[in-house]
Amino acid sequence: MLTGKNIHKSFDDLEVLKGIDIDVEAGEVVVLIGVSGSGKSTLLRCMNFLEMLDEGEITVDGRKVNHKKDDLSKVRAEVGMVFQHFNLFPHKTVLENVAEAPIIVKKINKKQAEKEAYAILEKVGLSDKADVYPGKLSGGQKQRVAIARALAMEPKALLFDEPTSALDPELVGEVLQVMQDLANEGMTMVVVTHEMKFAKEVADRIIMLDEGRIIEDAKPEIFFNHSENERTRQFLEMVDV
Amino acid sequence: MPDIFITLFEVFMRTYEGFLKAALITLELTAVAIVIGTLFGVMFALMKISQSKILQTIANLYITLIRGTPLIVQIMFLYYGITSIIVLSNFWAGAIALGIHNGAYIAEIFRGAIQGIDRGQQEASLAVGMNRRQAMRRIIFPQALRRAIPPLGNQFIITLKDSSLVYVIGVSELFGLANREAAASFQSFETFLVVGLYYLVLVLIFSGLLKWYENKLNVDK
Numbered sequence: 265m266l267t268g269k270n271i272h273k274s275f276d277d278l279e280v281l282k283g284i285d286i287d288v289e290a291g292e293v294v295v296l297i298g299v300s301g302s303g304k305s306t307l308l309r310c311m312n313f314l315e316m317l318d319e320g321e322i323t324v325d326g327r328k329v330n331h332k333k334d335d336l337s338k339v340r341a342e343v344g345m346v347f348q349h350f351n352l353f354p355h356k357t358v359l360e361n362v363a364e365a366p367i368i369v370k371k372i373n374k375k376q377a378e379k380e381a382y383a384i385l386e387k388v389g390l391s392d393k394a395d396v397y398p399g400k401l402s403g404g405q406k407q408r409v410a411i412a413r414a415l416a417m418e419p420k421a422l423l424f425d426e427p428t429s430a431l432d433p434e435l436v437g438e439v440l441q442v443m444q445d446l447a448n449e450g451m452t453m454v455v456v457t458h459e460m461k462f463a464k465e466v467a468d469r470i471i472m473l474d475e476g477r478i479i480e481d482a483k484p485e486i487f488f489n490h491s492e493n494e495r496t497r498q499f500l501e502m503v504d505v
Numbered sequence: 506m507p508d509i510f511i512t513l514f515e516v517f518m519r520t521y522e523g524f525l526k527a528a529l530i531t532l533e534l535t536a537v538a539i540v541i542g543t544l545f546g547v548m549f550a551l552m553k554i555s556q557s558k559i560l561q562t563i564a565n566l567y568i569t570l571i572r573g574t575p576l577i578v579q580i581m582f583l584y585y586g587i588t589s590i591i592v593l594s595n596f597w598a599g600a601i602a603l604g605i606h607n608g609a610y611i612a613e614i615f616r617g618a619i620q621g622i623d624r625g626q627q628e629a630s631l632a633v634g635m636n637r638r639q640a641m642r643r644i645i646f647p648q649a650l651r652r653a654i655p656p657l658g659n660q661f662i663i664t665l666k667d668s669s670l671v672y673v674i675g676v677s678e679l680f681g682l683a684n685r686e687a688a689a690s691f692q693s694f695e696t697f698l699v700v701g702l703y704y705l706v707l708v709l710i711f712s713g714l715l716k717w718y719e720n721k722l723n724v725d726k
Binding site: 312314335336337338340341342344345347349351352353354355364365368369370410413414416417 | 623625626628629630631632633634635636639643644647648651
């Protein structure tokens with residue numbers, strides 16, 4: 265469904281990704297973990313071309329993407345992204361945030377788009393906030409709106425870049441719950457997170473990055489309990505699962 | 506009552522009909538200059554932040570030339586330059602010169618406001634499938650505009666006052682009229698004091714409107 269082959273990415277002289285191969289199947293939930301600076305966010309951002317690859321290729325749903333020739337907007341519309349800092353549009357209401365892209369990008373008429381946006385908001389439990397501006401929401405609510413905004417484009421896969429890292433601890437649960445519901449519905453997801461409980465319970469596979477390389481790719485049960493990788497064990501001790 | 510107030514009142518009563526007409530011309534000049542200046546400002550701001558080196562260079566050249574030379578020189582230059590090619594009233598020549606002059610400053614205001622918007626807004630727009638143009642038009646620019654309003658208001662007030670300089674090409678706006686009035690009546694001090702008050706009142710009305718508009722935007726949000 266979503267694959268990357270031999271992905272290399274450098275920022276100036278710093279090589280952040282040193283040849284990554286990743287293959288995410290439809291309906292699969294893959295959690296990327298690793299210490300900060302290991303390249304997990306960069307990998308995620310390469311997968312929907314917010315960062316351009318220096319080398320390697322990305323395939324979305326069987327179609328190889330050429331980032332120099334293809335219309336990247338189309339690719340991004342198929343692979344949604346949820347950011348650490350939500351990045352909601354502050355000058356638009358919650359409903360407008362969700363309906364904006366379907367109206368502008370998919371050219372769906374406004375009434376229909378808003379109806380659908382409302383239904384998605386209902387799903388993330390925020391239909392009562394439809395007419396509120398993002399500034400009036402809690403962090404957890406903002407992130408749920410951001411997820412709704414990504415869902416409105418009916419993406420084939422969703423990328424989450426540390427979706428709960430900017431939240432107060434008591435607000436983390438509501439966001440993870442929405443993500444878990446999505447996973448249960450069969451959404452293809454790649455999640456960068458430090459929430460080990462979520463990784464354990466929801467992920468189909470855990471990929472551990474270290475210094476720009478994948479050092480482990482395993483099912484959660486094996487990853488957390490029987491890893492033979494020294495770095496993985498160090499990391500797990502550090503995050504104290 | 507001291508003599509000065511009596512004289513001032515006399516000057517005021519004698520000149521108010523003319524000055525009100527002149528004030529209207531000042532306002533018209535300002536309005537035209539603001540419209541042209543804002544159009545130029547948006548256009549050159551977008552050119553300056555575009556990815557095209559050519560557009561960037563053109564915008565930089567325009568901004569450097571305008572900011573590097575006095576407005577009064579630009580007015581003269583444009584007046585004699587334009588009117589040697591096409592027939593243009595001195596009002597329009599002055600208004601266009603003021604507009605082009607303001608465009609450079611307004612371009613910098615917009616550029617700053619646009620670049621001040623968090624990068625995440627652009628990324629989020631791209632991530633939902635918008636192209637750069639859609640992101641600018643729907644997401645970035647509307648937010649930048651809100652931020653630009655206080656400095657824009659400031660620039661508009663400067664425009665209003667700078668419009669006095671077009672007296673050099675013979676436009677009968679407030680300052681031009683005051684100049685002639687002072688020379689004819691030998692009451693320079695009183696006349697310029699009176700015309701100063703006209704400008705002050707106009708500026709106060711202007712800032713009042715701007716403040717009201719800013720508050721309105723904040724309430725909306």
